[in-house]
Structures are given as C-alpha cells and as structure tokens.
Amino acid sequence: MTTKILKVLAISAFVVISCKKNDTEPTTNPPVAIDTTTTTTPGTPVETIRPNSSYRPAFAGQTRVAGVKTATPIEGRILTSNLSSPWGITVLPDGRLLITEKAGTMRIATTAGVLSAPITGLPAVNPAGQGGLLGVRIDPAFSANRMVYWVFSEPTAEGNLTSVGKGRLREDEAMIENPTVIYRALPAYRGTAHYGGRILFDRDGNLLVSAGERADNATRTQAQSLNSGFGKIVRITNEGQPVAGNPFIGQADARPEIFSYGHRNPQGLAIHPVTGDLWNTEHGPRGGDELNRVEAGKNYGWPIITYGLEYSGTAVGAAIQTRDGMEQPAYYWDPVVSPSGIGFYSSDSIPEWKNNLFIGSLSGMHVVRLVITDNKITGEERLFASENQRFRDITQGNDGALYAITDAGRLYRIYKR
Numbered sequence: 001m002t003t004k005i006l007k008v009l010a011i012s013a014f015v016v017i018s019c020k021k022n023d024t025e026p027t028t029n030p031p032v033a034i035d036t037t038t039t040t041t042p043g044t045p046v047e048t049i050r051p052n053s054s055y056r057p058a059f060a061g062q063t064r065v066a067g068v069k070t071a072t073p074i075e076g077r078i079l080t081s082n083l084s085s086p087w088g089i090t091v092l093p094d095g096r097l098l099i100t101e102k103a104g105t106m107r108i109a110t111t112a113g114v115l116s117a118p119i120t121g122l123p124a125v126n127p128a129g130q131g132g133l134l135g136v137r138i139d140p141a142f143s144a145n146r147m148v149y150w151v152f153s154e155p156t157a158e159g160n161l162t163s164v165g166k167g168r169l170r171e172d173e174a175m176i177e178n179p180t181v182i183y184r185a186l187p188a189y190r191g192t193a194h195y196g197g198r199i200l201f202d203r204d205g206n207l208l209v210s211a212g213e214r215a216d217n218a219t220r221t222q223a224q225s226l227n228s229g230f231g232k233i234v235r236i237t238n239e240g241q242p243v244a245g246n247p248f249i250g251q252a253d254a255r256p257e258i259f260s261y262g263h264r265n266p267q268g269l270a271i272h273p274v275t276g277d278l279w280n281t282e283h284g285p286r287g288g289d290e291l292n293r294v295e296a297g298k299n300y301g302w303p304i305i306t307y308g309l310e311y312s313g314t315a316v317g318a319a320i321q322t323r324d325g326m327e328q329p330a331y332y333w334d335p336v337v338s339p340s341g342i343g344f345y346s347s348d349s350i351p352e353w354k355n356n357l358f359i360g361s362l363s364g365m366h367v368v369r370l371v372i373t374d375n376k377i378t379g380e381e382r383l384f385a386s387e388n389q390r391f392r393d394i395t396q397g398n399d400g401a402l403y404a405i406t407d408a409g410r411l412y413r414i415y416k417r
Contacts, residue, residue, distance in 0.1 A: 031077040032077060033075065034076040034384065034412070035384075035386045036074050036075060036384070038382060038385075039385070040067040040069045040381045040382055045064035045065065045067055046380050047064055052286050052287040052308070052313070053309050061376055062328070062329070062330075063307070063332050063333065063334065065378065066379060067381060068371055068381050070350075070352065070381060071352060074417055076384060076412055077412065079412065079413055080109065080409075080411050083099060085101055086107075086409065086411070087101070087102050087132060087133060087392055087405075088100040088151075088341065088393055089136070089403060090138055090395060091395060095397060095399060096109060097110075097111070097395075097403055097411070099405060100134065100150060102125075102127050102134075103132060104122055104125045104127065105120060106119040106122070106133070106136070106176075113411060120176070122150070122152070122176050122179055123179055125152045125153050125154070126155040127153070129192025129193050130194065131192050132152065133150060134151040134197030135200075135269075136148065136150045136151075136199065137149050137200055137201060139201075145168070146168050147168055147169075148176060149166045149199055149207060149238070150199065151163070151197045151198065152197075153192070153197075154181065158188035159188035160188060160189060160191070160195075161188050162184075162196055162229070163181050164199065164209055164236070164240065165181050165182065166180055166182055182238075182239060182240030183234070185229030187228065187229070191216050194214050194215040194283075195265075196211040196263070196265060197212075198280075198341065199269070200271065203276055206236065207235070207237070207238060208234070208269055209236065210267070211230060211234065211263075212230070212266065213230040213263070213264055213302065215265070220303045223263060223264065223302050224261065224262060224302075224303075226251070226253065226255060226258060229257075231261060232255075232258050233261075233263060234255075234259055235259040241257075242255075246258065246296070247259065247296045247297030248297070260294050260299075261299055261300070262302050263302060264284065264303070264306075266280050267340045267341065268342035268359060273344050279291065279357065281340070282339070284333075285308040285310055285311055286311050287308040287332075287336060288309075288334060288336070289333040289334075289339055290307075290332050291331040291359075298327050300327050300329075301326040303316055304318075304326060305320055305321050305326050306321065307329070307334055330375065330376070331377040337361040337363065337366075337368060338362035338363035338390075339359045339360070340359075340360040341393025341395075342357060342358065342359045343402070344358075345396055349400035355372065357369070358370075358394050359394070360391035360392050360393050360394045362391070365387070365388055366383060366385040366391065367383040367384050367394065368380065368381070369382075389408055390406055390407040391405075392406055399415075401413050402414040
C-alpha cells in the first residue's frame with residue numbers, strides 16, 4: 001500500500017513539474033508552406049475596383065501603375081502563429097528577430113519560428129484603439145551596448161502621447177533594463193488613434209520617428225503647425241535631442257526636432273539602400289493612401305491637399321490635390337490598401353527584387369511590391385493575397401529572406417525556392 005501511494009505521489013509530482021515546464025517553454029507551430037501564386041497581370045494595374053473620388057493624378061504613374069509579376073520561383077512559410085498582435089519587427093545581429101507585441105511586451109523569434117518568452121520591463125502602454133507597443137529598432141552598436149529603441153502610446157494624466165523609449169536588453173533576454181523615455185510628441189491627447197509609430201536609424205546614427213496627427217478634426221490641422229508634434233517625422237539623437245542641422249532649428253514657434261510635416265498617419269519608414277533617401281507610407285482617409293520620398297523641411301500637405309475623401313464620402317477641406325509649397329506623393333492608392341510597415345529589398349538572392357520596396361497592407365490584406373526607377377514608381381505587384389492576413393510590418397533578414405508579421409499573430413518567411 002505504501003509503495004502504491006509513493007508511486008502515485010511520484011507520478012503527480014512529475015505531472016506538476018511537466019506542466020510548469022510546458023507553461024514556460026517557448027511555443028511555436030511547425031512551419032507551414034503558403035500559396036505564393038499571384039493574380040497580377042503584367043502591364044495591367046493591380047487595382048480593378050473603382051476609385052472613391054474622381055480626382056486626377058498630378059502626373060502619369062502616380063497611381064494605378066502597370067502591374068509586374070515576379071518571375072523567380074519563391075516560397076513562403078508561416079513560421080509561427082503564436083505572436084500576440086505583433087506590430088514591429090527588426091533584425092538582431094545574429095539573425096534572430098526582435099518583435100513588439102501591442103499589449104506591451106517584446107518577443108525574440110528564431111528564423112525557424114521558435115519564440116522566446118515575453119520580454120518585460122518596458123514602460124506601460126495604452127493599448128486601446130491603435131495604441132500599444134509599436135515600432136522597434138536596435139542600436140547600430142547593439143553588439144556592444146545591447147540598446148533597444150521603441151515607439152509606444154504613453155498614457156499620462158493629460159492624455160496619450162506618441163513617445164520613444166530606450167533601454168538595454170539584459171543578457172538573458174528576459175527584460176529591458178533601465179527603460180527611459182527620450183522623446184514625446186507633444187501635446188498629449190485623449191484619443192487612441194493615428195499614433196504613427198515607426199522608428200529607424202539614418203546613416204548618421206540618428207533616429208527618425210513618425211508621429212500621426214491623432215485622427216480627430218480637433219487635432220488634424222496641427223499636422224500643418226510647426227509648434228506641434230502631431231503629423232510629423234522627427235529627427236533626434238539617440239538621447240532624444242534635436243539633430244544639429246534639422247531644418248527648423250532656430251526658427252521661432254517651430255519645434256527643432258521636426259524633419260518634415262503635413263503627414264496624416266505615417267506607419268512606414270525606410271531608407272533606400274542605394275540613394276539613402278527616406279521613404280514613408282501613410283494612411284489616407286477614404287482613398288488617398290500615400291507613398292512619399294521625404295525631404296528635410298518639406299510639407300506633405302495633410303489636411304490641405306489629399307487624394308482621399310472623408311469616411312462619410314464628403315470632400316476633405318476645399319477638395320484640392322495640389323498647392324504651391326506642398327509636396328505631391330510619389331504614389332497613392334484609391335481605394336486604400338492601408339499601408340503599414342515597409343522595407344527595401346537589398347539582397348542578391350532575388351535579383352529582380354533588388355531595391356524594390358515591400359509594404360505590409362492591412363485592409364488590402366496582401367504585401368505590396370513596388371518597383372522604383374529614378375524615384376518614380378514603375379511597377380506594382382500584390383503578393384500573398386490568398387493568405388487573408390493584415391500584414392503589419394516587413395523586413396529583410398540577414399539571410400536575404402523577407403520576414404513579415406500580421407495582426408493575427410503570424411510570422412512569415414519569404415524566400416527564393
């Protein structure tokens with residue numbers, strides 16, 4: 001009898017220990033192959049739905065450019081479906097992927113899809129609406145200093161902010177140490193939309209950060225105000241200070257950190273691998289999603305000029321698309337595709353993709369591929385539309401593959417067959 005009791009206790013203890021172990025082990029799904037066929041017809045625009053507005057483009061090829069089709073055989077795989085509302089993705093020096101999750105944690109994924117436990121220690125976020133833990137980048141000297149930078153919706157007594165934090169990833173990769181908020185796009189506002197939220201390092205080691213105009217009629221006009229952080233791309237040092245040489249330094253009633261203005265909800269930032277130019281994508285209203293080549297000091301027009309309509313279908317403002325002193329988008333979409341994170345392809349693995357721009361599409365539920373020639377869009381392709389996923393961000397890995405995350409928690413690897 002005693003022997004039986006001891007056996008039962010031993011088995012019970014083993015079960016408890018096993019359950020506890022499984023609760024803390026990283027989880028992943030076996031990689032699943034995906035359909036990589038595309039319905040794009042070369043020479044024919046990929047968009048076939050009637051536009052919302054009757055506005056005419058300012059130049060040929062500004063919208064509905066001819067479609068292109070990838071000839072190189074490619075494969076795509078779902079590495080895991082166990083992320084929780086991922087928003088930003090960046091590559092670590094060893095090739096693994098650092099991913100933000102909207103509720104306020106980060107995860108590390110291997111290129112086989114094995115996930116770490118959640119990384120904690122970050123400041124509190126307001127995950128309501130479009131807020132949460134957003135874009136992420138590592139320091140160019142990460143191998144030496146282990147510093148991570150991120151954008152988040154910071155809750156305060158006065159309202160929410162698009163803010164930038166930095167901290168050190170501890171050696172065991174379980175926690176961010178000494179997190180510090182280095183920049184806030186003032187003023188605070190109680191809305192929970194249009195935070196922008198992308199971040200990257202330029203070639204000089206400074207940070208470029210996008211901040212939205214916070215969506216409401218009461219705030220959108222601040223995209224045109226140089227004394228507001230709304231609707232801007234800012235350029236700051238890794239300590240959060242304005243970069244010497246910024247276009248509005250020394251100008252009265254202008255924030256010295258501003259690099260460009262007149263943006264709506266810019267959720268994509270990328271630097272061209274050859275020219276070094278900054279490109280951004282931003283959400284339009286009903287139509288009028290934009291791709292811009294962003295230059296210092298330039299005004300990108302929102303809400304004065306736009307190719308979109310209000311969600312109600314009425315005109316935005318005076319219903320104009322051009323004005324002196326305001327920049328035209330390099331490309332726009334009507335109907336919208338809701339462009340989010342973007343990245344240029346620089347690998348030699350798929351030569352026809354070299355220097356093409358890849359864009360995660362949310363409402364469009366596909367990955368956009370754009371061919372850019374002399375700063376003009378000369379071809380568009382829609383990839384992975386059959387996946388029916390809201391593609392939130394995309395980046396190139398150290399192995400030459402593209403890695404994309406979706407709102408449903410998937411991590412994709414896209415590569416040459």
